[in-house]
Amino acid sequence: MSVIDDDSGVPLLADAEHPNDKIIETLNLLEEVLTVGKRKVETGRVQISLLTETEQRQVSETLRSRHVDVQRMAVGRQLAAGEAIPQSRIEDDVLVVPVIEEVLVLEKRLVVTEELRIRIKHGEEQVQHTVPLRRQRAVVDHLRPTSDDVSA
Numbered sequence: 001m002s003v004i005d006d007d008s009g010v011p012l013l014a015d016a017e018h019p020n021d022k023i024i025e026t027l028n029l030l031e032e033v034l035t036v037g038k039r040k041v042e043t044g045r046v047q048i049s050l051l052t053e054t055e056q057r058q059v060s061e062t063l064r065s066r067h068v069d070v071q072r073m074a075v076g077r078q079l080a081a082g083e084a085i086p087q088s089r090i091e092d093d094v095l096v097v098p099v100i101e102e103v104l105v106l107e108k109r110l111v112v113t114e115e116l117r118i119r120i121k122h123g124e125e126q127v128q129h130t131v132p133l134r135r136q137r138a139v140v141d142h143l144r145p146t147s148d149d150v151s152a
Contacts, residue, residue, distance in 0.1 A: 045143035054132045063125050071117045079110035086112060094119045 075098075079085070086098040095118040103111050 042145035044145055047141040047143055049139050049141075050136050051139055052134050052136050054134050056130050057133050058128060059131055060126065060128045063127055065123050065125065067121045067123065069119045069121065071119075073115045073117055075112045075115055077112045079112065081109075083110070085110065 085100055088095060088097045090096070097116040097118065098112050099114045099116060100110055101113045102108060
């Protein structure tokens with residue numbers, strides 16, 4: 001006679017008539033099955049804003065300039081018949097430009113009425129100005145999630 005455990009179905013005692021018989025136990029094996037799922041959960045929010053800052057900065061630069069001084073000189077000289085029209089020329093550091101006029105006489109003659117004497121003056125001037133420079137920077141604020149924003 002054998003006594004069998006009700007829960008597991010395993011014999012607890014051997015039969016008295018057959019004491020040398022082997023007891024074969026049967027164990028029920030269990031297995032767990034894993035199911036993996038995922039859902040979206042808001043853990044926080046981010047707000048980004050741009051700030052533009054202006055700072056005054058001193059700048060220094062050399063400016064070059066050229067000034068022209070024009071001086072009118074009366075000449076009043078008549079050109080001889082067949083004489084070529086005077087060309088512009090440079091005397092020392094002055095550009096001389098003849099101004100020609102036709103004068104109506106019984107005959108036509110070229111008369112140099114004036115010359116323009118142009119002197120070029122070079123100069124340099126150190127200047128300083130304060131100019132605004134702008135720069136942007138991003139500000140990131142972390143916000144808490146709202147309970148309504150959790151989505152599956």
